[in-house]
Amino acid sequence: MTSWPELSAVELFVAVADHGSLGAGARAVGMAQPNASRALSRLERGLGITLITRSTTGSKLTAEGMLALEWARAVVDSARALVEGTAGLTAPGGPVLMVSASQTVAEHVLPRWLAELNRRRPGVALDLRVANTAAVIDDVRSGSASVGFIESPEAPRDLHSQVVATDELVLVVAPGHPLAEHAGALSTKALRSLPLITRETGSGTRVTLEEALGAPARTAQVLPSTAAVRLAVQAGTGQAVLSRLAVDDALQAGTLLAVPLDLDLSRHLRAVWAGPTRLSGLGAELVDAATTMH
Incomplete structure (x- = not known):
C-alpha cells in the first residue's frame, strides 16, 4: 500500500458489517448512500481485496472481509479513543x-x-x-x-x-541474538550476571527487576526512555528486561523475542x-x- 485508507471508509465498512446492508451502514455513520458506495469501493481498491458482496437482499462479508473486520474495528476503536481522550x-x-x-x-x-x-x-x-x-x-x-x-x-x-x-517484565532480545536459542529457562544467577540495557535509576521497571534479583542490575547501557531501550534491543545492541505492555506488539510481530526465565517478574x-x-x-x-x- 502506498497510502492509508480513509478512516471514514473503515468506519463505514464496520457499520455495514454490523447493520447488514450498505444503506443501513451509511445511515449509521451519517453518509449518503451514493457516497458510501464510492467510499467502500475506494477502500476495497486500496486494500486490494473485496470486503463485501452486495445484493438486493443486503450485504454479505466475503471471507477476506470477515478477517479484515476485526482489524478494521480495532482501527475505529483506536480512533475513537484518540478523539475522546484528547478532548x-x-x-x-x-x-x-x-x-x-x-x-x-x-x-x-x-x-x-x-x-x-x-x-x-x-x-x-x-x-x-x-x-x-x-x-x-x-x-x-x-x-x-x-x-x-x-x-x-x-x-x-x-x-x-x-x-x-497487572503487568510482567520479560527479557527480550532481537532475532538472531545468542539468547534466542537458549534451551530452557534462564536462571536467576545468569540474569544477575547478564549486562542489560536499562532505564535510569528510579525507573519502576528497574526497581522491580532489582528487587526480584536481590541485587543491582548489571548495566551495559542506560537510556532515558522505554522506547529508546526497546529500539536499542531491536537494533541488536544487547538485551533488556522490559514491561510486556511495552513490547507485546513487537513480540507478536517477531521483531523481538522473549527469553524464558525461572524468575517471576509479575508486578502490579x-x-x-x-x-x-x-x-x-x-x-x-x-x-x-x-x-x-x-
Whole structure:
C-alpha cells in the first residue's frame, strides 16, 4: 500500500458489517448512500481485496472481509479513543485533573483510562506529567499531582495506594541474538550476571527487576526512555528486561523475542495519592475507570 485508507471508509465498512446492508451502514455513520458506495469501493481498491458482496437482499462479508473486520474495528476503536481522550486535554473551562504517571503506564494504558473518564465526565481537562516512578512519587508528595500511577513493587508508606492493573517484565532480545536459542529457562544467577540495557535509576521497571534479583542490575547501557531501550534491543545492541505492555506488539510481530526465565517478574500497577485514606473527586473517578477496565 502506498497510502492509508480513509478512516471514514473503515468506519463505514464496520457499520455495514454490523447493520447488514450498505444503506443501513451509511445511515449509521451519517453518509449518503451514493457516497458510501464510492467510499467502500475506494477502500476495497486500496486494500486490494473485496470486503463485501452486495445484493438486493443486503450485504454479505466475503471471507477476506470477515478477517479484515476485526482489524478494521480495532482501527475505529483506536480512533475513537484518540478523539475522546484528547478532548479531555483541551476542554476549556472545565475541571482540571492533575495526574503524574510513569512512562509505561502513560504510554500503554493511561490513554484508555482517560478515554473512559472522558466518556463518563465530558469536559474534564488534564494536566499530565510523564516521568519515572520516583519522580511520580515526588509529584504526589509535593501536591503537584492529585493522583499518580507507578510500577514499583510497593508504594511508599507515606502514601495511600490501590492496585489498578497487572503487568510482567520479560527479557527480550532481537532475532538472531545468542539468547534466542537458549534451551530452557534462564536462571536467576545468569540474569544477575547478564549486562542489560536499562532505564535510569528510579525507573519502576528497574526497581522491580532489582528487587526480584536481590541485587543491582548489571548495566551495559542506560537510556532515558522505554522506547529508546526497546529500539536499542531491536537494533541488536544487547538485551533488556522490559514491561510486556511495552513490547507485546513487537513480540507478536517477531521483531523481538522473549527469553524464558525461572524468575517471576509479575508486578502490579498502582495508583498513589496523599491526604485522606479515601480518594475523592476526579482522581477517584480515574482510578475507578482504570480498575474497571482492567
